[in-house]
Amino acid sequence: MFVAPPSSWLLLPSGDGPPQRCRFRVRTPEGVAFATGVFPSAGSVDTYELGSEDLESPPYAAFGPLQTDSIEVPGGTVQVAVSPGELSVPRAALLGWVGGAARAVASFYGRLPVPRVLVLVFAGGRGGVGGGVTMGNGRASIRVRVGRGAGERDLEGDWMLTHEMVHLALPNLDYRHRWLEEGIATYVEPIARARMGSLAAEEGWRGFVEGMPQGLPAEGDRGLDRTHTWGRTYWGGALFCLLADVAIRERTKGERSLDDALKGVLAAGGSISGRWSLGRTLDTGDRAVGAPVLRELYARLGSRPASADLDGLWKRLGLVVRAGRVEFDEAAPLAGLRRAITRGPTPRP
Numbered sequence: 044m045f046v047a048p049p050s051s052w053l054l055l056p057s058g059d060g061p062p063q064r065c066r067f068r069v070r071t072p073e074g075v076a077f078a079t080g081v082f083p084s085a086g087s088v089d090t091y092e093l094g095s096e097d098l099e100s101p102p103y104a105a106f107g108p109l110q111t112d113s114i115e116v117p118g119g120t121v122q123v124a125v126s127p128g129e130l131s132v133p134r135a136a137l138l139g140w141v142g143g144a145a146r147a148v149a150s151f152y153g154r155l156p157v158p159r160v161l162v163l164v165f166a167g168g169r170g171g172v173g174g175g176v177t178m179g180n181g182r183a184s185i186r187v188r189v190g191r192g193a194g195e196r197d198l199e200g201d202w203m204l205t206h207e208m209v210h211l212a213l214p215n216l217d218y219r220h221r222w223l224e225e226g227i228a229t230y231v232e233p234i235a236r237a238r239m240g241s242l243a244a245e246e247g248w249r250g251f252v253e254g255m256p257q258g259l260p261a262e263g264d265r266g267l268d269r270t271h272t273w274g275r276t277y278w279g280g281a282l283f284c285l286l287a288d289v290a291i292r293e294r295t296k297g298e299r300s301l302d303d304a305l306k307g308v309l310a311a312g313g314s315i316s317g318r319w320s321l322g323r324t325l326d327t328g329d330r331a332v333g334a335p336v337l338r339e340l341y342a343r344l345g346s347r348p349a350s351a352d353l354d355g356l357w358k359r360l361g362l363v364v365r366a367g368r369v370e371f372d373e374a375a376p377l378a379g380l381r382r383a384i385t386r387g388p389t390p391r392p
C-alpha cells in the first residue's frame with residue numbers, strides 16, 4: 044500500500060491567487076484500490092473535490108490492494124480501508140470495532156460529526172492498536188495501526204479510535220491551542236464510551252482521577268497556550284473541559300452542559316474539515332449554553348499557570364479512591380451532576 048496525500052501527486056498552481064475549487068478524478072488498474080478522506084463530488088464515486096487552500100495539508104489517501112468497506116452511522120458514512128498485512132482478528136471484529144467507535148461519537152454528538160470519514164487501517168506488524176492520527180483540512184481521515192498482537196478483547200477495550208473520532212467534531216485550531224483539541228478528545232472519549240455501556244462509569248472516572256493531576260501546571264508553566272508539554276496538552280485540556288462541564292451544569296442548574304457547547308460548535312458548521320479561531324470556537328460554544336463559561340475559563344487558564352483544587356472537586360463529585368479503585372459517594376453535593384455526565388442527556392420535552 045502506498046500512502047500519499049493528494050498534495051504529493053497533484054500539481055498546484057503557484058502564486059497568491061484567490062482560493063479555488065479543485066476537482067480531480069482517480070482511476071486505478073484492476074486490483075489496485077484508491078481510498079481518500081477527500082469527499083467525492085456530489086453524485087460521483089471517482090471524482091473528488093476540495094478547496095485549493097486545503098491542498099497544503101490535505102487528508103490521507105492510499106493506493107494498493109486495499110480491502111474497503113462502508114459503515115453507515117447516523118449522520119454519515121465511515122469508509123474503512125485496510126492495508127494488506129497479517130491480523131489476529133477476523134474482519135467482522137475489525138469492522139465492529141470501527142463501527143462501535145463511530146456510533147459512540149455519533150451518539151454523543153447526535154450524529155457522525157462529518158458526512159464521510161476515511162479510516163485507514165495499517166494492518167500487521169508487531170504490537171496492538173496504536174499510532175492514531177486524524178487529519179482534516181477540507182475533509183476527514185483517520186489512520187490507525189492494528190498489529191498482529193491485537194486480539195478481539197483489545198479492540199473491544201480500545202479507546203484510541205474513539206478519541207480520534209472525537210477530533211472530527213472540532214475545527215482545526217492554531218497550534219498554540221492544541222490543548223483544546225486534545226483536551227476535548229481526552230475528556231469526551233471515556234464519557235462517550237460510558238454512555239454506550241462499553242466502559243464502566245467507575246473506570247471512566249478512575250481514568251480522570253489518575254490522569255487529571257498530570258494536567259496541572261508545573262514550575263515554569265506559562266498557561267495552556269504557551270506550555271506545550273504532553274501533560275498540559277492532553278490532561279490540561281481535559282481538565283479545562285471537566286471544569287467547564289461542571290461550571291456549565293452548576294450555572295444552568297443542570298439544564299445545559301459541555302455537550303451543548305460542543306454540539307453548538309458542530310451545528311454552526313465547525314468540524315475537522317475546517318479551520319476556526321479559538322475565539323470563534325469558544326464564543327459559539329458559550330452561545331449554545333447561554334453563559335460565557337468557556338470564555339471566562341480561558342481568561343483564567345489560557346496564559347497563566349492557574350491551578351485547580353482537584354481533591355476538593357473529587358470530593359464534591361463523590362469520587363472516593365480505595366485501593367486503586369474509584370467508588371461513588373452518592374451523598375456528595377455534586378453526585379447527581381456526576382451521574383448526569385456519564386448517563387448523558389435525558390430527552391427534553
Ligand SMILES: [Zn+2]
Binds near residue numbers: 206207210224225228
Ligand atoms: Zn488526539
